[in-house]
Amino acid sequence: MRGYRKISLGISAMLASLSARADYSWNFPEPVTPMALDTLHVHNKFMLIAMAIFVVVLAIMIYSIFAHRKSKNFKPVTDKAPSTTVEIFWTLIPFAILLLIDFVIMGIPAYHSVIMMENTRDKANMVIKITGSQWRWQYEYMDGDAQGIKFVSNLSTPKEQTDKGFSGTKDENYLLEVDNHLVLPVGAKVRILMTSADVMHNWWVPQFGSSRLAVPGFIRETWVQVEKAGTYRGQCKELCGKGHGYMPVVVDALPVEEYKVWVAAKKEELAKASAGADKEWTKDELIANGKTVYEKNCAVCHQVSGAGLPPAFPALTGSKIANAPIFGADGKYLKDSHLDRVLNGVRVMPSWKALLNDTEIASVITYERNALGNSVGDVLQPAQVKAARQ
C-alpha cells in the first residue's frame, strides 16, 4: 500500500514537473506586457486556423491516398471541364473564404496589433535609451526621477563556464545573467529609444513581446509596460559577431515604491563613482581597479592574459600602442595613442567613451600598461581622462 502511494506520488510529481515545463516549452513564455499578451492571443488564434486548414486538407489527401489506389483497382476518372457558372462558383467561394481568413479573421486583429505595437509615445510614463554594442547593453534613463542614471550591463556568467570544454555544473541562469539589471517600475509605460554603437543588435525579452533592431546612427522605438513584478530574461537576436550569444538582457520589474528606492540608491552609487574621478589615485589602486574593468570589458577579445586572438584581436602584451607615450609635448593626447584608441575606437575596437567613466578608463589603461607583460611605468589619472574628453 505504501509502495503504491509512493509510486503515485512519484508519478504525480513527474506529471507536475512536465506540466510546469509545458508552460515554457510548447508555446510563448508567460506574457507580462499588453503587447506580449496580444501576441500570444494572435499567435494561438492563427496557429489554430493554420492547423485547422492543415488537418482538413491532410484528411482529404489521406482519404484519397487510401481510397484511390491502383492496388485497389480504382479506375481513374477524367476531370471534365466544369460549366462556366459552376467554375465561377467554385473559384469565387474558396477565394472568398481565403480572403475572409487572410484579411478579416487574421487581418483585422493583426492591424490592431500593429497599431498598438507602433504607438510608442501616447501616455508614455518614462523614456529610456538602450544602446547595443559589442557585446553589452547600455541603459540610460532619460527623464523623471531617474534622469541621468546610466550604466552598462555585461554578461556575468563566470567565464570558465562558457569556456570550451567546461564540464562542471552550470549556473541556473547560464548565459542569461548580467551584472547590472535594467530596472523598471511595474505598470509604467516605458518608451524605449534604441540605437547601437557599432553593428546591429536586437533587444529582445520574449515575455515582453517587443523586439526592435538597434541600428547604428539611427534611433528606433518600441515600448514595454510590465504588469507583473519579477525578473525577465532575454537575449540579443541579431547576429553581431562572436559575442552574439553572450549579451543577454535582464530586466527587474519592481513595484513603484521599491523602484523609487532603487533609483535613489543607484543615483548615490553613480555620484560616488564620479566623485572618484576628481581625486588623485595611486598606481596600485588604479591597477587593482583596472584589472576588474579589464576582465569584464576587454578580456573577451584581448584575452585575460593580454595575448589577444590575432589577427582579428591584437595582443596587448608588447603592443606598440600600449607601450607608446599617450601625451604629446603640448599636453594633449596623441592621435593613435593608447587613450585615443580606448576613447574613440578603430574598426572592430569599439569606442568606450560612452560605456566607461573616467575612473574606469584611467584604471584600465594604467592596468594594461603596467600588467599583462607590459611595464611602461606611467600612471593615467581620471582627471586627465576627464580633460581629454573635452
Next chain:
Amino acid sequence: MSTTTVAHHEEHAEHPTGIMRWLTTTNHKDIGTMYLTFALIMFFVGGAMILGIRAELFKPGLQLMNPEFFNQLIGVHALIMIFAALMPAATGFANWMIPLQIGAPDMALPRLNNWGFWLLPPSAILLTLPFTLALFGIGDGALATGWTFYPPLSIQGGIGVDFAIFAVHLLGISSVLGSINIIVTVFNMRAPGMTLMKMPMFVWGWLITAFLLIATIPVLAGAVTMLLTDRHFGTHFFDAAGGGDPIMFQHLFWFFGHPEVYILLLPVWGFIPQILETFSRKPMYGYKAQVYSFWGVGVLSVVVWAHHFFTSGMPVPALLYFMYSTMAISLPLAVMFFCWIKTMWKGSMSFETPMLFTVGWIILFGIGGLTGLVLADVAADAQYHNSYFIVAHFHYTLFAGGIMGIMAGTYYWLPKMTGHMYNEKLGKLHFWLTAISFNLTFIPQFFLGLAGMPRRIPDYALQFAEFNMISTIAAFTLGLSQLLFVYNIVTCARGGKKATAQVWEGAQGLEWTLPSPPPYHSFTEQPTVK
C-alpha cells in the same frame, strides 16, 4: 528511312572523350549531368557544415568550436545550400529536361551553357577557400555574418567577406547566363504545335524563375558591390556616419532575397503536378489555373520583400502594406495546392519513390506555407523573427519544399537519364528516413523558437537543452540517410534493370517518347504536338 538517318548521324557524332568531353561539352545532357553532380557534392559539403553546427549545439556549453568558427559555418552553409546545391540542381534539371520536354535538339546557346556551369566550381572554391587560408594563418576565416551580409557587421569582417562577395558575383553571372539560355530556348525552340499554354509545368516554372533571376540578381550584385566599396574604397552607402543607411542594404538584399525563395521553389512546383499526373494515371487538374498562379506568385514575390525585417523599424503604412501583400501570396498557393490534390483525387494512384516524395513534399511544404502565413503578422513576427521558429519555417520551405522536391524529380527522371531502374526498396527507405528524421530535426526547433531561443548562437541557456539534443540526433540521421540517395544514384548510373522509353505506366509528355537514355542529340527529328 528516317530511323536510319538518325542512326547514321549518331555513329558520326564525334565528341572528345575523357576529361575533355566534360570540359568542352556543349551538350545539354552532359552539362545537366555536371550541374546535378556538382549540386550533389555541394549538398554534402553544406550538410557536413551544418552537422558540425548541430554537433556543437548537442548540449549547452562550447564543445567543438569557438564562436567565430561557428558563425562562419552558419553563413557558408546557407550560401552553399542555396547557391551551390539547390540552384544548380534546378538548373541541372532545366538543362536535361527542357529540351526533352519541348522537343528541341539542345539548348539554344550551348557555349554559354558550358560557361555558365564552369563558373560554379571557382565560386564554390572562393566561398570555402578562406577556411583553408585561415589554417595557414592568412586572414581570419570565411564570411562570419550569416548569408545575409548585413552591414555594419560585414564591413567589420575579414577577408572572408570579400571572398564571399566575389563568389556571389560569379554565381550571379552563372545564374543570369543560365536564365538567358532558358528564356531563349523556351521562346524559340519549342516543337511545332507546342504553344506556351501547352508547355509542361516544369518549363513554365523555369521560365518564370528565369525572369525573376534576371530581375533580381543584378540588385544583389549591386548591393554586395556597394558593400565592397564601403569596405575598401571609403564609400558610405551603408554607414550612417557618412550619410548612408545600413537598413538600405536590407532592402536591397531582400529585394533579391525574397524572389530567391520562389526561384528555388518554382522549378519544383513544376515537378509536382507532372509526377502527380503520372502516378495518379490521370491528367493534371487545372493546368491553366496553375500557370496563372505561377505568374501570380512571380509578380507578388517582388513586392513583399520587407517582411524579412519587420523588426528593423519602418512606418506603420509600410508595415501594413508588407503584411497584407505577404498574406496575399496564400491565394495563388492555395490554388496550386487545390489543383495538386484534385489531380490525385479519384486517380489510380501507386506509390513509387517519386510519388512518395511528392506526397510527403505536399504535406511538409504545406507546413512551411502555413507557418509563413502566420509569420506575415507584424506583431507576432516580433517574437518569431530571428528565433529558431524562423529557422524551422524556412527549412520546411527550402529543405522539404526545395530539396525533397528535387529528390522526387531525381527518382522520377533518373531511369530516363541513365537508362536503368534504380533500387525501389532503397528509394522508399530513403524517403521514410528522410521524412521522419527531417520532422524530428525541425519540429523541436519550432518549440525552441517559441520558448525564446535566438538563431545563430553557438551556446544556449539550459532550458533549451532537450529539444536541441533531439534536433541534433535527428539531424545526423537525416544527414546519414542521404548516403542511401548517393548509393542509389551511383548504382543506377552503373547498371541495373533496363528502363523502357516510357519508364512509368502513366507518364505523358515528349521526354517519354525518346529511348532511355535519350540519344546524344536529343530530338534530331522534330516532333509535333497536337
